[in-house]
Amino acid sequence: MTTLIKNAEVVDPERGTVKKSDLIIEKGNIAKILPRGDFDFKGPGLKTIDASGKLIVPGLVDMHVHLREPGHEYKETIVTGAMAGVAGGFTALACMPNTLPPNDCRSVTEFILERAKKAGLCRIYPVAAITIGQKGETLTEFGDLKKAGAKAVSDDGFPVINSEVMRRCLEYARYHGLTVISHSEDTALSKGGVMHEGDVSTRIGLAGIPAASEEIMVYREISLAGLTGCPVHIAHVSTAGAVELIRRAKEGNIPVTAETAPHYFSLDHRAVIGYDPNTKINPPLRTEKDIQEIKRGLAEGVIDAIATDHAPHSLLEKHIEFDKASFGIIGLETALALTLNLVREGVLKLPEAIKKLSYNPAHILGIEGGRLFEGARADLAIIDPDYEYVLEEKDINSKSRNTPFIGKPLKGRNDLTMIGGKIVWQRKR
């Protein structure tokens, strides 16, 4: 069957262009990208999608999500997480290993991939644990995990404190072609903290997490990458100091890449006033100045990718006392709108913004995706960048509802997601 998507503007992050084109999809691939109206089709079985006023973007790639399966299926499953993903315009998700049991061996990686296959929605790329049980002591079997389908390793949520272990991880992971993703946190310094340490934490009486607890570990990773020459990817950058460290590392040609999450350029620590546990995130929401520097880091290419750190939690973890609540918020269904804000603010051009949500994270993970060319796999999203709405709980496809953006006005949403030429999600009405 042939599908024609017509009247759209095609955003090509690789070339940095936005062009009025029609797309012909055949056999799961993009067969042709033609100037508008140039398509002359004779014969039966043509499916036409009219995308007037919309944008076609490569399927978004989220390199940092928590799908909670196995072990915490009451918060999210691979099916519901993938559903939230495709609803948000994502066609690929890299899921973190802090499940129960953690993804520290081949059988868990295989289990995740089996579930993903059954779901038949997003492409799922498991991130395996760096150490067994995420205890920071013994490296997992990187080679075996890679063979099973893992694309990266990370001890997300339980950072590797031992610098010798991290050094060997970098060296060994490069040999197996695995990306190393660092959750950078000095846990002794952040211990007990529940929000950014600053004037707001002092004012509202919550224990603080200093920016230094992130920056110390970011510097360690950079230092180790310099020592070994092996690449490292810094997850969820939230502070101005971390941006500056990464900027200097890149200037010194140290192989480091970085991501931030939409909430780190959308909300500051004042959002915590009122003690809503849906503003409790690790790393925490920082200051206005940090937001400015993260935006500058994005604009200058210091920060390569935008990843959601989608972290579903149920009411059991979130409708309780702030300091007892779990860290994290969901993000798959708000990432696009929040990132498009950066385009409207003039921080990023549209193709650059999409690049940080697709091409760059795909490249860092070494997976296919983020490209629109004749012959490419037809993983794409049709988005309506100007659609304005107020996010409601009932709109959310994730199993969990823990986001501070419920009730907030958003602009821009995904209307249709196609994976391998198949429409996997389409907005009703």
Place this chain on the structure above:
Amino acid sequence: MNEFIHKDLLGMGDLSVGDITLILDTAESLKEISTRDIKKVPTLRGKSVVNYFFEPSTRTRTSFDIAAKRLSADTFSLTASGSSSVKGETLIDTAKNLQAMNPDIIVLRHPSTGAPHLLAKEISAGVINAGDGINEHPTQALLDMLTIRERKGRIEGLEIAIIGDISHSRVARSNIIGLTRMGAKVTVSGPPTMIPAYIELFGVKVVLNPAEAVKNKDVVMMLRIQLERQSNVLFPSLREYASFFGLTKEILKGAKKDVVVMHPGPINRGVEITSEVADGPRSVILDQVTNGVAVRMAVLYLLLGGYKE
């Protein structure tokens, strides 16, 4: 000005100058009840007050209990160990169950900052914060202010030093907010490990050395060193703390002649304050306790719909 329209008392930040003055005035007029032979008025007859304490407390819990009873309210006490929280019930569930029995006020002490705020959102009874985490303890600040006003005739313009673990003290936070709002000039003091970031934004001065900090002060308020926090590497030893940050008679000489010394209790004699000072002529520590009952009577009375005449 003399209307008090609040469902809850969660923090000093919610109270205007008028609110605070009204509470203090009300407390002053209710104080006399506690000196009568029959220490009871029927004002809150038929009202129910639940004291829900998740942390150990003698002074505050007893004070609320006595305050409510002197106004003829019925009181019920719950502690964490005696409540369903040990069976794993969440705070909100317990509170909703309590709410189903229609109390008028829940007085909550809880180790989590924001717990009373959470409760207040969930239930229709009034909530009084009797201490939440390291955040606030508003009735303590109010009783301190009443004590200061009694002794000094005013709060505005007074020079007040608060000395000790400012970072982890809900007494300090509530007092800083309340006293600065009422126009006092507040200086905070203590080891640098116990002074929180950006505390100057509250409009206070930071003078780390306590001898410097008490100079020319009208009021010196000492905070309790929480012995259980010692593992947090905030200071090396109690001995060292006492000799560098404790309030002694010598240090106090630098203050104004008519200085008053306060402490929220329970005091660690020989640590943050010497016995000589705690029991000395400048100490108003026991007046604070007496005023605690009056202030809590006033807060209960005003929250339950009473207006000043």
